[in-house]
Amino acid sequence: xxxRPDITSPTWGLEHRIFYxxxxxxxxxxxxxxxxxxxxYGLSTQSWxxxxxxxxxxxxxxxxxxxxxxxxRDRISRILxxxxxxxxxxxxxxxxxxxxxxxxxxxxxxxxxxxLEIVARQIEVEVSRRLTKLQRKALSDILSTxxxxxxxxxxxx
Numbered sequence: 001x002x003x004r005p006d007i008t009s010p011t012w013g014l015e016h017r018i019f020y021x022x023x024x025x026x027x028x029x030x031x032x033x034x035x036x037x038x039x040x041y042g043l044s045t046q047s048w049x050x051x052x053x054x055x056x057x058x059x060x061x062x063x064x065x066x067x068x069x070x071x072x073r074d075r076i077s078r079i080l081x082x083x084x085x086x087x088x089x090x091x092x093x094x095x096x097x098x099x100x101x102x103x104x105x106x107x108x109x110x111x112x113x114x115x116l117e118i119v120a121r122q123i124e125v126e127v128s129r130r131l132t133k134l135q136r137k138a139l140s141d142i143l144s145t146x147x148x149x150x151x152x153x154x155x156x157x
Contacts, residue, residue: 018146029123037119041112042086046071047079048116051088051105055113059094059102088112 005012014020030045038048046069053068054060062080066073080103083089088109094102105113128136 032123033116033120037116041116043112044079046075047083050076050079051083051109051113052117052120054089054103055105055110055117058104059092061094061100061102065103083109 033048034045038045043051049069050065050071053065057064057068060068062076063073065071066076069076071079080089080091084091087106090104090106090109092102092104094100128139131139
C-alpha cells in the first residue's frame with residue numbers, strides 16, 4: 001500500500017487534486033455543450049443532464065433521477081415541469097407501483113436526446129482517441145475505484 005501523502009505540504013497543490021481536475025474537464029465540456037449544442041433546444045445544462053438520464057434509465061422515478069444526477073431534488077421538480085411543458089418528458093403512474101411517478105421521454109424528447117448523445121459520444125471518442133484500449137480500460141477501472149472509495153471516505157468523515 002502506498003504511503004499517505006502529507007496533505008499539509010505546500011506541494012499538495014490544487015492542480016494535482018483529482019476532483020479539481022475533474023471539475024475543470026467537466027466545466028470545459030459543459031461550457032462547449034451548452035453554448036454550441038443544448039441552447040438551440042431551449043435546454044439548460046441541468047435539463048440536458050436530466051433528459052439524458054431519463055433517456056438511458058426510463059421509466060425512472062423522480063427520486064431515482066435525483067440519485068443518478070448531481071441535481072438537488074427541489075431543482076429536479078422545477079426542471080421536470082419545464083421539460084414536460086416543452087414536450088420532451090412525459091409523467092405517468094408507474095406500472096409497478098401506482099402511487100409513484102414514472103418518467104419517460106416523448107418522441108420529441110427521444111429525438112433531441114439522441115441527437116445530443118451522438119455529439120457527446122463524438123466528443124468522448126475524439127478526446128480518448130489517443131488512449132489505447134488498455135488505457136481506456138484502466139481509466140474506467142480507476143474511475144470505478146474512485147467512485148467506490150469516495151462513498152467509503154465520505155461516510156467516515
